[in-house]
Structure formats: structure tokens, C-alpha cells
Amino acid sequence: MKPMLVRPSNNELRTRTTGLLTPLANCRLWTTLGWLDIVQTYRRTSLGPWWITANLAIFVIAMTFVYGALFGIPTKEYSAYLLGGMIAWYWISALFAEVGNTFLNYTYFIKSTSVDKAQLVWATVFKVFLTFAHHLVLVVVYIVVGVIPLTLYTLAIVPAVALLFLLSIPVTAVAAILFARYRDLQRFVGSAMIIVMMITPIFWQASMMKGWRRAFVDVNPVHYLVELIRQPLLGQPLDLTTAAAVLVLTVLAWIGGSLFFRRYQRYVVFWV
Amino acid sequence: MDDCRIHIDNVHLSIPVFGPGQQRLFRSPFRRTSVGGNVGVRNGKVYVDALRGVSFEIGRGESLALIGHNGAGKSTLLRVIAGILPPTIGQAQVAGSLGCLFEIGGGMSADLTGFECIKYWCLINDVPRDGWPNVMRDVSEFTDLDSYLNLPIRTYSDGMRARLFAALATAWKRDILLIDEGIGAGDQAFQEKFRRRLEQFLEHAGLLVIASHSAELLRKYCTRGLVLVHGEVRMIGSLDDALSSYAHGGGG
Numbered sequence: 001m002k003p004m005l006v007r008p009s010n011n012e013l014r015t016r017t018t019g020l021l022t023p024l025a026n027c028r029l030w031t032t033l034g035w036l037d038i039v040q041t042y043r044r045t046s047l048g049p050w051w052i053t054a055n056l057a058i059f060v061i062a063m064t065f066v067y068g069a070l071f072g073i074p075t076k077e078y079s080a081y082l083l084g085g086m087i088a089w090y091w092i093s094a095l096f097a098e099v100g101n102t103f104l105n106y107t108y109f110i111k112s113t114s115v116d117k118a119q120l121v122w123a124t125v126f127k128v129f130l131t132f133a134h135h136l137v138l139v140v141v142y143i144v145v146g147v148i149p150l151t152l153y154t155l156a157i158v159p160a161v162a163l164l165f166l167l168s169i170p171v172t173a174v175a176a177i178l179f180a181r182y183r184d185l186q187r188f189v190g191s192a193m194i195i196v197m198m199i200t201p202i203f204w205q206a207s208m209m210k211g212w213r214r215a216f217v218d219v220n221p222v223h224y225l226v227e228l229i230r231q232p233l234l235g236q237p238l239d240l241t242t243a244a245a246v247l248v249l250t251v252l253a254w255i256g257g258s259l260f261f262r263r264y265q266r267y268v269v270f271w272v
Numbered sequence: 273m274d275d276c277r278i279h280i281d282n283v284h285l286s287i288p289v290f291g292p293g294q295q296r297l298f299r300s301p302f303r304r305t306s307v308g309g310n311v312g313v314r315n316g317k318v319y320v321d322a323l324r325g326v327s328f329e330i331g332r333g334e335s336l337a338l339i340g341h342n343g344a345g346k347s348t349l350l351r352v353i354a355g356i357l358p359p360t361i362g363q364a365q366v367a368g369s370l371g372c373l374f375e376i377g378g379g380m381s382a383d384l385t386g387f388e389c390i391k392y393w394c395l396i397n398d399v400p401r402d403g404w405p406n407v408m409r410d411v412s413e414f415t416d417l418d419s420y421l422n423l424p425i426r427t428y429s430d431g432m433r434a435r436l437f438a439a440l441a442t443a444w445k446r447d448i449l450l451i452d453e454g455i456g457a458g459d460q461a462f463q464e465k466f467r468r469r470l471e472q473f474l475e476h477a478g479l480l481v482i483a484s485h486s487a488e489l490l491r492k493y494c495t496r497g498l499v500l501v502h503g504e505v506r507m508i509g510s511l512d513d514a515l516s517s518y519a520h521g522g523g524g
């Protein structure tokens with residue numbers, strides 16, 4: 001006997017295989033999830049998320065004295081450069097530190113409610129954004145004491161952050177699924193991040209690299225991401241190559257990321 | 273209001289099993305796994321066949337009891353209906369809004385306060401913003417938790433927690449209610465309250481599915497029964513028939 005098929009109603013199957021972009025229309029859930037997660041992480045500390053900012057400040061100050069002298073760059077200039085680079089880098093490293101928890105943190109949710117997984121992806125990126133926002137206080141301090149000039153170019157930080165946020169969504173989606181399935185990745189990426197940080201112009205300047213070693217600068221996608229945030233923070237004009245490179249990366253990531261996410265999000269429940 | 277119905281059509285579900293250390297290069301604890309029953313190996317991967325060819329259909333005003341031994345697939349079936357687990361083969365079609373009462377705690381962090389849990393729950397379940405105060409009032413009246421709602425749920429007793437989540441599952445108007453055990457908790461007075469609430473719910477011609485081992489509990493709420501044995505439907509029919517079939521089958 002052929003089984004009768006019921007015509008799917010508009011909410012046919014509860015398994016939500018939504019697109020990656022849907023949370024944009026429903027901001028309340030992922031912003032709240034992200035916010036609550038930060039609140040909970042730091043609930044019983046006195047400084048809260050400012051701890052990360054404090055770490056960053058101490059790191060930049062210490063490094064300025066050591067590396068500024070090593071490279072022979074004036075303290076003021078090097079300190080600003082390092083701060084801008086580190087703030088951008090913290091976005092990337094925080095994202096990859098968090099990405100493994102995107103689904104694991106919400107295991108019970110995933111197993112007991114039909115929560116939209118795209119919401120969890122957006123919540124993770126939002127968390128990284130919130131931490132980033134804390135770091136901006138350091139930039140304000142630098143501007144006030146006159147280490148960084150405040151120019152019209154500074155305004156470019158708004159579209160720059162928006163673009164980085166957009167790029168982070170599909171990257172997080174893919175990485176979160178892979179990290180949930182293959183638990184080795186978290187360990188591997190954790191140590192790889194340090195290497196990436198060292199070979200990317202964050203402590204050193206791009207202009208220091210000559211010859212074939214320029215490749216560490218020119219074909220390093222992380223370099224463009226760092227530049228995208230660093231240039232506006234330092235009040236410098238955003239150069240076109242950087243903006244174009246990040247735009248291309250974003251488009252590619254969205255194409256690949258949404259396909260991947262559509263295909264594999266339904267299996268996440270088995271992997272968490 | 274459109275129709276409210278659950279239609280499960282030849283649903284198979286294989287759950288891949290990952291164990292600690294399974295993916296270590298030189299050690300595979302599953303190499304010695306005894307295969308049989310619901311556990312199978314395909315392409316060197318271990319699967320549990322939790323559901324095998326389950327089909328049934330129920331509509332508005334009906335209440336179905338899922339009966340079966342431990343591991344028969346009752347909870348799994350509920351999660352397929354809720355859309356949490358995707359069927360490997362077959363289709364699960366559900367029309368109508370869903371309320372679920374699965375794990376007590378429902379994924380809430382123990383550090384959240386009672387009120388925060390309610391808000392969280394409203395968010396996850398797409399309750400419109402102007403409905404939130406209603407839910408809060410309803411839940412706090414129904415549970416009698418009063419000032420406890422301002423404390424983290426970590427400080428609650430098991431019974432209090434069960435009350436909170438039972439209230440939440442039924443707080444917002446739903447067409448379909450799925451319950452996985454769990455409602456056994458709570459004291460006598462609360463049990464009585466919850467029973468009245470479920471009866472009200474059924475009078476509104478909702479649809480109820482309960483998985484439980486307690487015949488007494490099932491008799492209170494359900495009219496139909498479905499017996500699961502090792503992931504397969506042994507029979508579906510009136511509750512009494514189902515219960516006696518289960519009893520005679522010796523639990524599979």
C-alpha cells in the first residue's frame with residue numbers, strides 16, 4: 001500500500017533548516033543569547049569582560065617597550081600600531097576560541113528544543129563583537145592622550161566592523177559544525193592561532209618584509225582582516241586593496257558557508 | 273485556526289554513536305562492541321537504529337500514550353515529532369504549534385534566575401513580546417514559586433524545578449503538547465493542579481502525546497496507546513489494548 005502523503009503546511013517540518021541570514025530578521029534571540037552568555041561567564045567577577053580589555057592593555061604596554069625598541073620604531077607610533085593590530089587580532093582569536101562552543105554550550109537547547117542553529121551562530125559572533133566593543137575604550141584613551149589622531153577616516157570603523165561581522169557569520173557556521181563533529185580541530189586550531197599571529201603583521205610592520213617573504217603579507221587573508229580594522233582605528237584612510245580583499249572573502253564565505261550550513265545543520269544534534 | 277495533526281510516515285532513525293576515544297588513532301573501544309539488537313556497524317561506524325518504520329497519524333482532540341521498555345524509542349520518537357531529530361528515512365509532518373516538556377531544565381543554565389528562565393523560554397519559543405507579562409504572571413501563579421523566581425534555579429529543589437518547567441511547557445497556548453515522563457515530580461497539590469491544566473488543554477481540542485512507564489499516569493490523560501518494541505511499532509489502538517499488549521509482551 002502506498003502511504004498517503006499529507007500536503008506539507010506552511011510550517012511543514014519542524015526541523016528548522018533555515019538559512020544563515022534569517023536571524024537578521026529576528027535579532028532579539030541571538031542578541032539576548034550572546035549577552036546572557038557574557039553576563040553568565042563573568043557573573044561573579046568584579047571586572048567582568050573588562051578583564052580581557054585589561055589583559056590587552058597590559059600586553060600592549062609591555063610589548064611596546066620591548067618590540068618598539070627592537071624594531072627601532074618611535075614608542076608613540078609603535079604603541080598605536082600594536083594596539084590597533086591587537087584589537088583586530090583579538091576579534092579573530094576570540095572567534096576561533098569561541099567557535100567550538102557555539103553548539104556545545106547549547107547542547108541541552110539543541111537536544112530539547114528546536115532552536116534555530118543559525119541563531120546560535122549569530123549569538124557567538126555577537127559575543128565576540130561585544131568583547132571587541134569593550135576594547136574600543138582603549139582606543140578612546142589613546143585618542144584622548146594624543147597617541148592616535150581622530151580623523152574623518154576613523155568613521156570607517158563602522159562599515160569595517162559591519163563587514164567583519166558579516167564575514168564572521170559563515171566562517172563561524174562552518175567552523176562550528178566541523179568543530180562539533182571533529183573534536184580534534186579545537187586543539188589544533190588553538191595552537192595554530194599563535195603561529196598565525198606571529199606570521200601576520202601585527203607586531204611587525206608589513207613594510208619590513210622584502211622579497212619572496214612578502215607573501216606573508218600579500219597572500220595572508222588575516223593580514224587584510226587586521227588592516228581593515230587597524231587602519232580606521234589609527235585614523236588612517238582605508239586602502240582599496242584591503243577593502244576589496246575582505247569583500248571578496250566575505251562573498252566567497254557566504255556562498256560556501258550557506259551551502260555547507262544548509263546541508264549539515266540537521267546533523268548537529270547527533271554531534272553535540 | 274488551521275488543522276492540528278501529527279503524521280508520521282515510515283520513519284527510520286539511525287543515530288551515529290561517538291564515544292570518548294573512539295576517534296583516537298590507535299584505539300577504538302567500539303572494535304569490541306557487540307553488534308546486535310539495535311546496534312549496528314556500517315562503514316566502520318557505530319549506529320543505533322532507534323526507530324524502524326514507525327507510522328501513525330493522530331489529530332485534534334486525541335491523546336496518545338507512548339508505551340515501551342527502556343530504550344524502545346519513546347523519547348526519540350517524541351524528539352522526531354518535535355523536529356529535534358531528523359528522520360533518516362521517511363517523513364514526520366506536524367501541523368500546529370508545539371509545546372514540549374522533555375528534560376527538566378530544558379537547557380537552561382543553572383545560574384539563570386526563575387524569571388530569566390521564563391524570558392529565555394519565551395524567546396526560544398517565539399512568544400511575542402507583549403505576551404511575556406502574561407506568561408510570567410501565569411507561571412508565577414501556577415507554580416507558587418513567588419519570590420523564588422528571583423533566585424537562580426540552582427537553588428531550587430527538584431520538585432520546584434519540575435513545577436517551573438511543567439508550567440512553562442503549558443504556559444503559552446499550544447495546539448500540540450509533547451511530554452516525556454517528568455511530570456511525575458512535584459507534590460500532590462501540584463499534580464492535581466497540573467492535571468486540571470492538561471484537561472483544560474484537551475478541552476480546547478489540543479493534541480497530547482505522553483511517553484511514560486506509569487500506567488496510572490497514562491490512564492489519567494490518554495485515550496490511545498502506541499506500543500514500541502526495539503524501535504518498531506508493535507501495535508496502536510485504544511489505551512487499554514495497548515497497555516495489556518505491553519504487559520503480555522513482557523516488555524519486549
